[in-house]
Amino acid sequence: MLNQQPNLDLMFQALADPTRRAMIDRLSRGPASVSELAKPFAMSLPAVVQHLQALENSGLVTSQKVGRVRTVQIQPDTLSLAEQWINDRRTAWSRRLDRLGDFLAETADEPQP
Amino acid sequence: MLNQQPNLDLMFQALADPTRRAMIDRLSRGPASVSELAKPFAMSLPAVVQHLQALENSGLVTSQKVGRVRTVQIQPDTLSLAEQWINDRRTAWSRRLDRLGDFLAETADEPQP
Numbered sequence: 469m470l471n472q473q474p475n476l477d478l479m480f481q482a483l484a485d486p487t488r489r490a491m492i493d494r495l496s497r498g499p500a501s502v503s504e505l506a507k508p509f510a511m512s513l514p515a516v517v518q519h520l521q522a523l524e525n526s527g528l529v530t531s532q533k534v535g536r537v538r539t540v541q542i543q544p545d546t547l548s549l550a551e552q553w554i555n556d557r558r559t560a561w562s563r564r565l566d567r568l569g570d571f572l573a574e575t576a577d578e579p580q581p
Numbered sequence: 582m583l584n585q586q587p588n589l590d591l592m593f594q595a596l597a598d599p600t601r602r603a604m605i606d607r608l609s610r611g612p613a614s615v616s617e618l619a620k621p622f623a624m625s626l627p628a629v630v631q632h633l634q635a636l637e638n639s640g641l642v643t644s645q646k647v648g649r650v651r652t653v654q655i656q657p658d659t660l661s662l663a664e665q666w667i668n669d670r671r672t673a674w675s676r677r678l679d680r681l682g683d684f685l686a687e688t689a690d691e692p693q694p
Contacts, residue, residue: 480597484589496673498677547670553602554596554660554664555664557655561609
């Protein structure tokens with residue numbers, strides 16, 4: 469399940485669920501086993517595993533099984549891709565507003581006919 | 582449809598679709614009418630309106646109807662909330678790595694018994 473190609477559809481889909489966001493939040497404080505991740509949630513282990521699968525398919529987390537324990541960890545580079553996509557659009561908007569501001573300031577400075 | 586409360590589930594859900602991301606991308610370059618937004622897509626107007634509804638419900642865009650034209654614009658503050666949620670988790674992870682690095686450096690400096 470390692471080396472998934474990052475995919476914005478799957479990333480944002482993975483982030484659209486409160487349980488999966490809580491898992492990402494927990495993992496931002498360090499790697500965790502599947503049972504540790506399951507603990508705060510009143511849901512069956514298969515349901516937890518399904519959420520983890522969605523996170524892993526999106527590339528936001530990876531997991532490794534050593535012996536009988538599967539350890540999950542966050543992939544900050546994939547999180548960064550999702551963040552960057554939003555940031556690029558937000559800054560494009562700000563730059564546009566700045567240019568509009570400059571244009572209005574320049575026109576205000578021009579002598580009236 | 583104005584003054585929707587921002588909701589991370591709806592925001593990330595809205596961003597999980599390539600058509601809706603293309604609309605956000607277009608709107609980052611300035612407001613647009615519904616028909617302008619529809620132009621690049623080979624889909625029916627009702628399908629376009631449904632995507633816009635999802636964007637508007639998420640708070641990522643707002644629209645205003647003047648006469649017969651509905652103009653859509655991006656809401657950078659809502660985009661910022663989604664971006665910030667990701668950023669907070671990513672930086673929590675980096676800080677943890679930094680602390681781990683400091684700890685390892687300190688232990689390496691200690692004289693061997």
